[in-house]
Amino acid sequence: MLDHIHHYHGSGVENMTGKNSGGKDTAPRTRLSVRIDSYVYPDGTNALSAMALDIREGEFVGILGSNGSGKTTLLKVMDGLMKDFKGDVLLDGMDIRKLAPKEIYRKVGLVFQNPDDQLFASTVFEDVAFGPTNMGFPEKDVSERVKSALAAVDMSGYAKKSIHNLSFGQKKRICIAGLLAMGHDILLLDEPTAGLDPMGEYRMMHLLQKLNREDGVTIVMATHSVDLVPLFLHKLYILSKGAIVRGGTPEDVFTAPEEMANVKLRLPHIAELIHSLKHKDKLPFDKLPLTIGEARREILKVASKSKD
Ligand SMILES: Nc1ncnc2c1ncn2[C@@H]1O[C@H](COP(=O)(O)OP(=O)(O)OP(=O)(O)O)[C@@H](O)[C@H]1O
Numbered sequence: 690m691l692d693h694i695h696h697y698h699g700s701g702v703e704n705m706t707g708k709n710s711g712g713k714d715t716a717p718r719t720r721l722s723v724r725i726d727s728y729v730y731p732d733g734t735n736a737l738s739a740m741a742l743d744i745r746e747g748e749f750v751g752i753l754g755s756n757g758s759g760k761t762t763l764l765k766v767m768d769g770l771m772k773d774f775k776g777d778v779l780l781d782g783m784d785i786r787k788l789a790p791k792e793i794y795r796k797v798g799l800v801f802q803n804p805d806d807q808l809f810a811s812t813v814f815e816d817v818a819f820g821p822t823n824m825g826f827p828e829k830d831v832s833e834r835v836k837s838a839l840a841a842v843d844m845s846g847y848a849k850k851s852i853h854n855l856s857f858g859q860k861k862r863i864c865i866a867g868l869l870a871m872g873h874d875i876l877l878l879d880e881p882t883a884g885l886d887p888m889g890e891y892r893m894m895h896l897l898q899k900l901n902r903e904d905g906v907t908i909v910m911a912t913h914s915v916d917l918v919p920l921f922l923h924k925l926y927i928l929s930k931g932a933i934v935r936g937g938t939p940e941d942v943f944t945a946p947e948e949m950a951n952v953k954l955r956l957p958h959i960a961e962l963i964h965s966l967k968h969k970d971k972l973p974f975d976k977l978p979l980t981i982g983e984a985r986r987e988i989l990k991v992a993s994k995s996k997d
């Protein structure tokens with residue numbers, strides 16, 4: 690559906706291997722290298738402290754953390770919007786502070802947490818068309834891009850609607866359509882599923898997964914959707930009080946309810962259930978499943994053991 694949208698920049702995504710980072714020689718290149726010593730807001734709030742993370746080509750990465758833990762601040766630093774940090778942030782090896790906004794926006798797109806900070810045109814069409822028009826696409830291409838992007842977020846038929854009259858979840862979708870219509874190869878998304886209905890949340894994750902897998906778009910998203918994370922994301926970073934406290938695959942990160950509670954998060958519900966069946970009810974689970982599918986397999990194993 691979005692095929693034509695994502696190939697105009699010829700970003701070399703053909704070598705993208707997604708989840709398989711392979712051996713040392715074939716490891717995907719680092720697109721964003723983040724080394725922050727600190728970020729302090731003008732009012733003295735210390736929002737980020739020592740942290741290091743690399744975002745590689747083709748990764749689909751989640752940033753989890755409780756309210757005020759620094760997710761939005763980190764995404765804004767990664768998008769070059771906040772330059773007043775101590776440390777180094779490199780986009781394709783170049784100091785993000787020295788890049789012109791145009792050079793950043795050709796590669797990286799940020800979807801704000803609050804859609805009212807992002808949307809500004811009067812109609813849906815005008816808003817989604819703004820980016821591709823500004824990038825110099827001919828009118829006909831712009832219309833095509835807007836159409837595909839609206840279809841991708843299930844908002845076909847809303848092109849003429851006034852932005853002002855959209856519901857919150859619809860506004861979120863339009864913000865994402867606006868970015869899709871531009872076709873960046875790195876997307877930073879600040880809670881893209883917040884405020885969406887359950888089906889919309891799932892469909893949004895699917896859409897992002899498709900962009901990641903099929904079009905090679907590198908994605909970093911801040912999220913509270915703990916239950917969906919293990920189904921979709923390759924890697925997670927847990928932020929607490931402006932620092933990364935854990936990082937790795939969902940299996941590496943989601944290990945025990947207590948550790949999550951310490952950073953005001955929780956495990957996926959299904960993992961919480963199996964964890965208590967194992968530890969409180971002493972059922973012999975070998976591993977902690979993170980998804981309903983895995984849990985079903987583990988439960989069937991335990992059930993068949995108990996029959997023996
Ligand atoms: N413009 C600002 N000026 C001063 N302090 C700020 C500003 N924006 C954020 N902060 C503070 O920085 C810290 C990190 O905020 P941030 O918005 O990055 O958190 P978050 O993880 O995105 O939270 P949420 O889950 O609520 O979106 C918080 O303590 C917040 O109060």
Ligand SMILES: [Mg+2]
Pocket residue numbers: 760761762802879
């Ligand atoms: Mg935030």
